Amino acid sequence: xxxxxxxxxxxxxxxxxxxxxxxxxxxxxxxxxxxxxxxxxxxxxxxxxxxxxxxxxxxxxxxxxxxxxxxxxxxxxxxxxxxxxxxxxxxxxxxxxxxxxxxxxxxxxxxxxxxxxxxxxxxxxxxxxxxxxxxxxxxxxxxxxxxxxxxxxxxxxxxxxxxxxxxxxxxxxxxxxxxxxxxxxxxxxxxxxxxxxxxxxxxxxxxxxxxxxxxxxxxxxxxxxxxxxxxxxxxxxxxxxxxxxxxxxxxxxxxxxxxxxxxxxxxxxxxxxxxxxxxxxxxxxxxxxxxxxxxxxxxxxxxxxxxxxxxxxxxxxxxxxxxxxxxxxxxxxxxxxxxxxxxxxxxxxxx
Numbered sequence: 001x002x003x004x005x006x007x008x009x010x011x012x013x014x015x016x017x018x019x020x021x022x023x024x025x026x027x028x029x030x031x032x033x034x035x036x037x038x039x040x041x042x043x044x045x046x047x048x049x050x051x052x053x054x055x056x057x058x059x060x061x062x063x064x065x066x067x068x069x070x071x072x073x074x075x076x077x078x079x080x081x082x083x084x085x086x087x088x089x090x091x092x093x094x095x096x097x098x099x100x101x102x103x104x105x106x107x108x109x110x111x112x113x114x115x116x117x118x119x120x121x122x123x124x125x126x127x128x129x130x131x132x133x134x135x136x137x138x139x140x141x142x143x144x145x146x147x148x149x150x151x152x153x154x155x156x157x158x159x160x161x162x163x164x165x166x167x168x169x170x171x172x173x174x175x176x177x178x179x180x181x182x183x184x185x186x187x188x189x190x191x192x193x194x195x196x197x198x199x200x201x202x203x204x205x206x207x208x209x210x211x212x213x214x215x216x217x218x219x220x221x222x223x224x225x226x227x228x229x230x231x232x233x234x235x236x237x238x239x240x241x242x243x244x245x246x247x248x249x250x251x252x253x254x255x256x257x258x259x260x261x262x263x264x265x266x267x268x269x270x271x272x273x274x275x276x277x278x279x280x281x282x283x284x285x286x287x288x289x290x291x292x293x294x295x296x297x298x299x300x301x302x303x304x305x306x307x308x309x310x311x312x313x314x315x316x317x318x319x320x321x322x323x324x325x326x327x328x329x330x331x332x333x334x335x336x337x338x339x340x341x342x343x344x345x346x347x348x349x350x351x
Contacts, residue, residue, distance in 0.1 A: 003333040007052070009064075010105060011328040012097040014140075015298035017265035019097030019324075020052065021079075022066040023107065033071045034078040035122040035217075038087050041066070041080055047342050049082040054343025057332055060084065060247075060261045060350055065094050067107070075120035076108055084261075085246055089123035089220055090172025092268010092300065092320050096140045099128055100324035103137050110135070121145075123172050141321040144269070146308050147171040147276035148315035150212050158205045166202065168210055169280075171273030171318070174222025176206040180230040180242070187230045187242045189262075189295040196260040199226035199244035215311030227270045237291045237299065241274065243267035247350065265322070266294035271302045272318040279304060279316050286316075298322075 007025035011018070027045045029037040041049075051057060052064045063083055070078035079098045081091045088094075098119065103110040108117060115130040115137075123145045131139040151168040156176075158164055167177040180187050185198050203226045214220040229241040243263040263270070271292045278284035286304040293299055299322070306317040334341065 004336040005334040007332040014093035014096035014324040015265040017093040020064045021101040038122040050342040070120040078120040096324040146315040147272040149280040169273035172269035175273040176223040180228035266292040266300040
């Protein structure tokens, strides 16, 4: 077998959202923080992201993570998150996948019944509690970076939808959030095609009319992702939502094309962004649980553990809980004669 690259990975999902974790074969990255290593990855090694996420090794809904040495001495491990069009600073489902892989494969030692650890994500330090039983991580709870709202009920002119009200909030990524019930959009999983079409229209308009940057790190801009939320349908939950991971290829002249993919989970950073908006309205208090259901009916449970400020903006310290499962072990190769060194996308399932 001829190969110019060998990558080892553990396949996993968190409440339905796939999150491949690369454990070997990664390039050496440079930087004084994992955020700077992420920037080095984007500038100089983006071919790895494309190789892993596009066909024939990937597929539209797949996320990928790369384990890297942490830069902060308080962290036990670092990781870089890769999605189809960007490197998110933070992701809840991917954090859960990474923790599950680190502990269940023995990369980091597991202590039962509880393992405490700290990860360095590009967004900052993430403190984690993993409940463990019989060698299995049965629940991951992590304290996310501070979440805050920058716009509430902002007016947005969306082609095909008219003028609608949206929120812009940070939960580890910048989200544009809209009420699906007010838009008449069903959040049932089988309605995924309409959900992503509407979501990409909203995102495209928000990026043009309501651009934002993180007040403490202007290199992080947005919004880059959309959340539609609606009334709960499952007992014991507080809402149902659907988050669309953008393809970056929305074309208003092709309204029937499927432009993005649904997050299969309830979306961790999206849940935190939604909690920040609810807190800003006085509709969610510290200590209250917020149970969020995703398209598959799986759940993330969030809570406000504390309140703070980010550059003068009222903010929350959110926690989030969910579970991950390992689905396989993989080894990926690249034949030097392979014509698809950066994968490919075809319009039957890709935008």
